[in-house]
Amino acid sequence: MLLSNIKDFFYQKLCFICRQKCQHFLCLNCENISKNINACKVCAASLTNNKCECCLNNDFKFQSTYALYTNDLYFKIIIYAIKNGHISLLKYLSLHLAQNFQESLFINNLPKPDLLLPIPLNNKKLIQRGYNQSLVITKILSKYLNIPYNINILLKNKHNLQTQHFLNKLQRQQNINNIFTYQNLNSLKNLHVAIVDDVFTTGATVNEIAINLQKYCSSISNVVIARTKYIPLDNQNIS
Numbered sequence: 001m002l003l004s005n006i007k008d009f010f011y012q013k014l015c016f017i018c019r020q021k022c023q024h025f026l027c028l029n030c031e032n033i034s035k036n037i038n039a040c041k042v043c044a045a046s047l048t049n050n051k052c053e054c055c056l057n058n059d060f061k062f063q064s065t066y067a068l069y070t071n072d073l074y075f076k077i078i079i080y081a082i083k084n085g086h087i088s089l090l091k092y093l094s095l096h097l098a099q100n101f102q103e104s105l106f107i108n109n110l111p112k113p114d115l116l117l118p119i120p121l122n123n124k125k126l127i128q129r130g131y132n133q134s135l136v137i138t139k140i141l142s143k144y145l146n147i148p149y150n151i152n153i154l155l156k157n158k159h160n161l162q163t164q165h166f167l168n169k170l171q172r173q174q175n176i177n178n179i180f181t182y183q184n185l186n187s188l189k190n191l192h193v194a195i196v197d198d199v200f201t202t203g204a205t206v207n208e209i210a211i212n213l214q215k216y217c218s219s220i221s222n223v224v225i226a227r228t229k230y231i232p233l234d235n236q237n238i239s
């Protein structure tokens, strides 16, 4: 009895956000607080009315986006987790993404994607971080939803790519031009493809991919853990 109390004391987990005692990484309150309820079906931006300002200002070539969270707090946590090699939190959030994505497909009577495509990481980043976050999420989604994935379609072709998270929209667009090499595209014929990543910020990266895949696939979706709040270009810090 005493031993189990001591064990509980040392091994009790605190919620990553509110620091309350909880069983896993997030307490139930925090887990449910920012789940995407009223979001744009195309880009997953939070909607205040029925028009999506982000989609009005962008020419997105993908058809849908599913984001587990649309709260900037979650975005910061995920970035923190990834940058600090917190792979167990990433895996935990990925499993939540898989469960909620499956539930959302069922509720909305939507078919599963046919194929998952993780966004590749360049070798330098892979060595620094030790893993590709997009591939970690993809493998969990693939296993949970029983959808195959392919790492030989999208390849990175630059080694000095700046981190997208810290760039504004214009800089991101310049940064992502021609950063990927595409191969085996004919194998995507008539498939509903889902691009998997940790976060959706401006959508510039996934749109660049969608532009290149659109003539091969029947449709393109994005599946991400978190979607940042949409900020119009005029309000972004351009430096």
Ligand SMILES: [Zn+2]
Residues within 6 Å of the ligand: 015, 016, 017, 018, 019, 020, 026, 027, 028, 029, 030, 031
């Ligand atoms: Zn909490």
Ligand SMILES: [Zn+2]
Residues within 6 Å of the ligand: 040, 041, 042, 043, 044, 045, 052, 053, 054, 055, 056
């Ligand atoms: Zn939208």
